[in-house]
Amino acid sequence: MTLIGIDIGGTNSRVGTVSPEGRVLVRAAAPTDAARGSAATITTLLDMIHQVLSDSHARLSGPSAIGIAISGPIDVNTGIVSNPYTLGGWPPTDIVSPFRAAFQGAVVIAENDANAAAVGEWRVGVGRGANRFVMVTLGTGIGVGFLVDGQIQRGSNGSHGEAGHLVLDPSGPSCYCGAKGCWESLASGTALSNRLKDPSHMDRADYSRAIEQIAHWTGLALVNLCAVFSPDAIAIGGGAGAQFDLMKDSISEVMHQHRRLIRTDVPVLAAQAGDDAGLIGAALLAKDRQG
C-alpha cells in the first residue's frame, strides 16, 4: 500500500511517498511555475510521482492512494480548483482526474492546503492531542485550517472559509480578494516582498521591521481567531512560518494585550512537520478515504 502526498503551493510543489503512520519516505520538490499553466504543472507532478515511486522501489505496485494539497479555493466534492490568484492565472482546473487517469485503481482526493497541513500537524506534529486546533500556513498567501477532534471544519457545502483574508485594518493595502487590509495583504510572503522591494527598505534593520509588522498583524489575526473559534493550540507553518522564532515574541505580546475577555492564552507553536505537513495530511486523508 503506497501512499503519495502532493503539495502544490504558489511557489513550490512537493511530492512524497508517505508511510501509513505519516512519515515521508522519499520526497521530490520543484518550482510550481504556475504561469506555464496547469497542464505543465500536472505533467511535472506526474514525473515527480514516478521518480519517488522509483526511488521507493514501488514503481511496479503503483500508489494505492494519492492526496493533493493545493493552494486556494478548491471544491473538495468535484476536485476543481479555482485559484487564479496564487496559481498565476490558472482557469478553473480539475486537479483530480489527471491523477486518477494516470494511476487507475488509486484513490485520489484533493484538499485545501491549509486544511491538509492542519491534518498533517494534528496527526504527526504539534497539533497532537488538541481538541480544537488551528493551523496557519504563512507563505506566498495565508491559509488557515480548523480541526475539531481531528475533523476539518468547513461550510456545509464543503467550502473553505479563507480565514487568511480576515479584515484587520480597513485603511490597509488592497488585496486581490477585494478587501483592504486583510491579513494576507498585511502579513503574507507577498506582503513581505512588497515591503522589501521598496528601495528604502533594503537593509537588515528594515528587514527586521518588516518581520515585526508581519508578526504584529499575525498576532492580531490570532486574537480574532481565538474570539471566534476558541482553539486549544495554534501552529504556524508555511515558508514565512520558518521565521517563527523571529516573530513569536511580537505575536505573544499582541495576544497578551487582548487577553482580558478573549481567551488568548493559547499555545502558539512552530509547525513541526514543516514543509511536509501538507503532503503528509493529504496522503493520510486519501488513505482514510480508502476505507
Add this chain to the structure above:
Amino acid sequence: MTLIGIDIGGTNSRVGTVSPEGRVLVRAAAPTDAARGSAATITTLLDMIHQVLSDSHARLSGPSAIGIAISGPIDVNTGIVSNPYTLGGWPPTDIVSPFRAAFQGAVVIAENDANAAAVGEWRVGVGRGANRFVMVTLGTGIGVGFLVDGQIQRGSNGSHGEAGHLVLDPSGPSCYCGAKGCWESLASGTALSNRLKDPSHMDRADYSRAIEQIAHWTGLALVNLCAVFSPDAIAIGGGAGAQFDLMKDSISEVMHQHRRLIRTDVPVLAAQAGDDAGLIGAALLAKDRQG
C-alpha cells in the same frame, strides 16, 4: 412541567414561563439596575419568577427547570459570571445557586446570553434548519453564538469566545476589553449612544449616519465571521438589532464587496423571537438537561 427562562441583560432583565415547544406563556420585565449589586438583581428576579408562576397558575407545582441567559463571560460548569463590564461592577457571582436554593428540585443552568439566543432562534426562530448558524445580539454589548447542528460551539474548557470583540479597526476607539476598534466599541448600543452624546450629533441626519456606521462595521464583522465559520445563516437580534431594517442594505453592501474569495452570500435575517430569544433558549437548554 413548568419551564422558566430568564434573560439578564446589561439594561433590562426578562423572566417568562416557556412551553416545551419554546413559546413564552407569561412574561415579566424590569430594569436590571446592575449598579445595585447582584443580590438585589437576584431578589428582583425571584420576585418576577413568583409573579409569572402565579400568573400561569403554576405557583403550587413550581418550576421543573430554570434556564438563565446572562450577558458576558460565564463559566457554564460552575455558573459563575465574571462580568464587571456590562453588569455595572458585579464581582464574580454564582448566578445559579440562589435559584437552586429557592426552587429545590428544579434543574437550573446558566448560559452566555448570545448562545442562549442562538438556541432560541435555532429552535423556534429564523435559525431553523441551518446547519451552521450564527446569532448576533446587538445590544448594550455585542454577543455572538455559533451553532453546528443546533449544538453550541465553545472552547474545550467550556469558554465562550467573545466574538463581539473581534478587532476590526486598530485605529478605532478603546474598549474595556483592552482592544482598540473591536466590533463592540464600534457598533454596540453603547457605541451608538456615545456617538449621539456628542452635541454635534443630535439631529435626525446624524442619527442616520450613526446607524449607517454601525451597519458598516457590523457588515465587516460578518465578513470575518464568514471567513472563519462559514455559516449557512446569520440572525441579528438584541435591542439595536431592532433597527435591522435600517441597517440591512449597508450590511449587504459590505458583505457583497468581500464576496470574491469568502462565501459571504449568506442570508442575514432579523431575529424572529426578538427579545424573547435568550429566555426561550435558556429555558429549552434547562429542559434538555432534565434528561
